[in-house]
Amino acid sequence: MNATSATTPDPIMAAIGTAVSLGTEGNVETARRDLLAIWRRIGAVGDPLHRCTLAHHLADLYEEPAESLVWDVRALDAAEALTDQRAREYHASLHVAGFYPSLHLNLADDFRRLGLFQAATEHINEAENHTSELPEGAYGDTIRTAVHEVVEAIAERDTTPRASAPHAVQ
Template structure:
């Protein structure tokens, strides 16, 4: 990490709480931070918070709201800003996961054309993923979602993050 950031530390703590099973407390903490950040605050904070908060909603419509917010915030990000947090980050690398989540939400809602559009958008950025476990996880999830779209499935994926 390049710099200390109280807001990112609080987001990380809330995400950890959610991953440990206390999703209600994690959602509450992230919503409280969202109120502090505001919808026009630091795009890095907004993108990160919204991306993780979406994962804490089982309802794809609720998750979709937060995933759209995350994508909008990413569009306002600069590489300089993300590198303030970590020198190895680039905004381009955020897009495969952001579009993956949107594709999955739309698929679960039965909006297969919108899901395909986000799968296509993710494919434009997949080269930004590393040849590492994270990159492999995103590529696998994109393949799973594409197969579910082809099959017309709206079922929650067993490998999807969330509660």
């Protein structure tokens, strides 16, 4: 859900991107604080693109799967309200169907880590059903690999964090 060349400038998406960069650089507390402040501005019924993007990235800033789950559910809910038209206003290459593999993967991984293997299986199946929407290249390969890893972890009833999962750097 990262776009490098916006079709229409969007200051909220820019602020989200800045906060996400802070988290990637290891400044997790500041990134969380900034994303939560943006969330309070946009609200639970604000622009679905903003909500989806913010929640998707904020979930990665929590080590505890229950905390991640809250934000991953919000990201999926927002995606279901998002239209391709709105996504393409931000960046012409975006389409909502391409969000679903990652969104369901994250939910499957949260549920797996919580030991809720039936729910994990349902979401990993959804992720697999949508992998044809992934682009070729590094991003698509990363998601496809992670789906495979979560499928294996579910089969093994493994609740440990995946080494390749995005997670908070403390």
